[in-house]
Amino acid sequence: MKDMVEMSSLEMEKQQIGSNISKGEVSKCVGNPTKAMAILLVCSMGSFLFSVLKDPSPDNVPWNSLYNFSLFNKDQAGQVPMDDNKRLLGGLLPQGMEKDSCLSRYQMALYRKRLQRKYPSSYLISRLRSYEATHKRCGPYTESYNRTLEYLKSGQYNSTSPTDCNYIVWISLSGLGNKMLTIASAFLYALLTNRVLLVDPGENIPDLFCEPFPEVSWLLPPDFPIIDKFDTFNLTSPDSYGNMLRHSVVSNSTVPPYVYLNLLHDLDDHDELFFCDQEQSLLHKVPWLILKSNNYFVPSLFLMQSFEEELNNLFPDEGSVFHFLGQYLFHPTNTVWGLITRFYEAYLARADEIIGIQVRIIGIVGKGPEPLKYVVDQIVGCARNENLLPEISEKKPIINPSKQHKTMKAVLITSLSAGYFETLRDMYWTHQTATGEIIEVYQPSHEENQHTENEMHNMKALAEINLLSLSDKLITSPWSTFGYVAQSLGGLRPWILVKSDNQTLTDPPCSRAASMDPCFHTPPNGNCREKNWVDKGKIVPHVQHCEDRSWGLKLVDRDNES
Numbered sequence: 001m002k003d004m005v006e007m008s009s010l011e012m013e014k015q016q017i018g019s020n021i022s023k024g025e026v027s028k029c030v031g032n033p034t035k036a037m038a039i040l041l042v043c044s045m046g047s048f049l050f051s052v053l054k055d056p057s058p059d060n061v062p063w064n065s066l067y068n069f070s071l072f073n074k075d076q077a078g079q080v081p082m083d084d085n086k087r088l089l090g091g092l093l094p095q096g097m098e099k100d101s102c103l104s105r106y107q108m109a110l111y112r113k114r115l116q117r118k119y120p121s122s123y124l125i126s127r128l129r130s131y132e133a134t135h136k137r138c139g140p141y142t143e144s145y146n147r148t149l150e151y152l153k154s155g156q157y158n159s160t161s162p163t164d165c166n167y168i169v170w171i172s173l174s175g176l177g178n179k180m181l182t183i184a185s186a187f188l189y190a191l192l193t194n195r196v197l198l199v200d201p202g203e204n205i206p207d208l209f210c211e212p213f214p215e216v217s218w219l220l221p222p223d224f225p226i227i228d229k230f231d232t233f234n235l236t237s238p239d240s241y242g243n244m245l246r247h248s249v250v251s252n253s254t255v256p257p258y259v260y261l262n263l264l265h266d267l268d269d270h271d272e273l274f275f276c277d278q279e280q281s282l283l284h285k286v287p288w289l290i291l292k293s294n295n296y297f298v299p300s301l302f303l304m305q306s307f308e309e310e311l312n313n314l315f316p317d318e319g320s321v322f323h324f325l326g327q328y329l330f331h332p333t334n335t336v337w338g339l340i341t342r343f344y345e346a347y348l349a350r351a352d353e354i355i356g357i358q359v360r361i362i363g364i365v366g367k368g369p370e371p372l373k374y375v376v377d378q379i380v381g382c383a384r385n386e387n388l389l390p391e392i393s394e395k396k397p398i399i400n401p402s403k404q405h406k407t408m409k410a411v412l413i414t415s416l417s418a419g420y421f422e423t424l425r426d427m428y429w430t431h432q433t434a435t436g437e438i439i440e441v442y443q444p445s446h447e448e449n450q451h452t453e454n455e456m457h458n459m460k461a462l463a464e465i466n467l468l469s470l471s472d473k474l475i476t477s478p479w480s481t482f483g484y485v486a487q488s489l490g491g492l493r494p495w496i497l498v499k500s501d502n503q504t505l506t507d508p509p510c511s512r513a514a515s516m517d518p519c520f521h522t523p524p525n526g527n528c529r530e531k532n533w534v535d536k537g538k539i540v541p542h543v544q545h546c547e548d549r550s551w552g553l554k555l556v557d558r559d560n561e562s
């Protein structure tokens with residue numbers, strides 16, 4: 001009942017925000033409706049300043065503590081003030097978590113301007129709150145955790161006395177983008193099956209992300225009993241669900257204490273039975289699921305009958321699954337947040353529009369520091385065709401530019417090499433634009449190679465993903481999980497460069513994604529225990545093949561208007 005009351009006040013807040021915006025509150029703040037980002041900051045800054053002035057801090061107030069305004073005050077009617085709701089992403093984030101240890105959690109909303117557009121469903125919000133309660137009860141070193149751990153230690157489990165907490169353990173694997181996609185997939189699976197998600201810290205998870213859940217950690221403790229076995233889990237492992245099914249060593253009456261889920265790109269015809277309703281009912285009884293995946297496997301969960309109703313309630317807009325789960329789970333640590341905000345304030349904050357360009361050429365060997373000519377042509381062609389950037393003019397430069405305000409567009413390039421950046425910057429430096437717009441071109445880093453283990457490399461990569469997500473418009477590379485994460489976090493439907501088979505310019509150079517949700521690169525081929533083949537992209541309207549990968553699957557909104 002209490003939940004219901006809180007929910008309805010949140011609903012009211014949402015409506016308030018919506019109506020204020022539609023009534024043009026935005027233009028009241030700075031008088032230029034096109035500068036949406038600046039507006040959000042300026043409006044918000046107004047209210048911070050107000051609360052800072054009202055309640056002066058004894059120390060000198062550093063600039064960023066302006067953001068540290070009172071997040072959790074309730075007015076007399078017990079309503080959460082509107083700004084708080086905005087900061088909590090419309091109720092997505094839990095209230096009352098400690099602020100200073102993770103500044104990004106409640107500050108990110110200031111930088112993301114699109115958050116007004118989509119709100120999480122009230123059902124998703126209530127499921128997240130109840131997940132948090134379960135996590136608190138079942139997380140590491142709780143009584144329930146210790147009790148369930150005994151089955152792992154002894155290797156014995158009697159399924160006739162069910163556990164009060166079941167778990168899914170995510171094993172750290174692969175590059176940063178893949179990690180974020182698979183953690184989110186595992187978390188959704190945990191929500192759907194009432195499991196608790198525990199995350200293997202690997203080399204750097206705690207350096208990159210804050211704890212997402214209140215009070216109890218999501219990190220798998222280092223003394224976890226079978227942690228030494230993690231490296232041995234693979235396609236051929238006898239502990240894999242696929243092999244257990246193949247050899248019929250698992251049944252309703254013989255349930256093992258743990259099962260390894262091989263949901264890597266190499267999953268075989270037995271591993272992929274994970275995506276079948278019948279096998280899920282058996283898995284449901286296993287206390288510990290240990291997952292290895294490098295894929296965003298969410299779209300295939302939407303093809304399962306057993307989850308259909310729940311998913312429908314959680315995500316009425318199917319294409320925003322990662323948008324919400326990613327924003328809920330992934331809060332950059334203060335070190336990474338510093339990289340993000342310093343770059344943003346120094347280079348992007350003043351721009352009228354930010355165009356993100358994410359270049360990652362996958363599957364080409366021998367790429368040197370030089371940009372690939374066809375990729376540059378694709379980017380320029382895409383930006384021109386889709387009116388993302390102005391053309392350059394061959395006319396003589398204007399010697400005496402008028403003083404009036406010129407539109408300034410910032411181009412933010414992320415790439416392992418510097419060549420694309422240099423080419424575009426030179427293009428707009430040595431020529432004027434046909435429209436007179438000023439184009440600034442920036443690239444935060446160029447690390448030349450992907451170093452999956454290097455700490456600073458990963459921090460910069462996470463900062464770049466988040467900076468890209470702050471763009472107004474985004475061009476991404478095909479097959480890139482880095483791009484998928486940036487687009488979904490930012491609520492952006494990107495233009496994806498068309499994959500070229502022979503390193504020549506494609507026609508068209510890019511195509512608009514049907515939704516912001518990531519692509520599942522290697523969905524299961526089979527049709528569960530049925531022998532017939534069905535086209536998985538044709539079963540329901542909201543699961544379709546990907547723009548950049550014809551055999552991949554992705555979620556799109558059923559009423560596809562965005």
Ligand SMILES: *[C@@H]1O[C@H](CO)[C@@H](O)[C@H](O)[C@H]1NC(C)=O
Nearest residue numbers: 231232233234235236237266
């Ligand atoms: C799987 O792991 C086992 C044990 O570590 C190893 O012997 C085997 O070569 C691995 N198989 C594959 C396909 O990687």
Ligand SMILES: *[C@@H]1O[C@H](CO)[C@@H](O)[C@H](O)[C@H]1NC(C)=O
Nearest residue numbers: 251252253278281282284285
């Ligand atoms: C196993 O149990 C589930 C319910 O928990 C039931 O639906 C299924 O038919 C059972 N399977 C067998 C082979 O008994």
Ligand SMILES: *[C@@H]1O[C@H](CO)[C@@H](O)[C@H](O)[C@H]1NC(C)=O
Nearest residue numbers: 500501502503504505506507
């Ligand atoms: C490259 O591939 C495209 C499509 O497959 C084809 O139309 C084009 O002619 C090819 N170009 C060259 C130079 O081979």
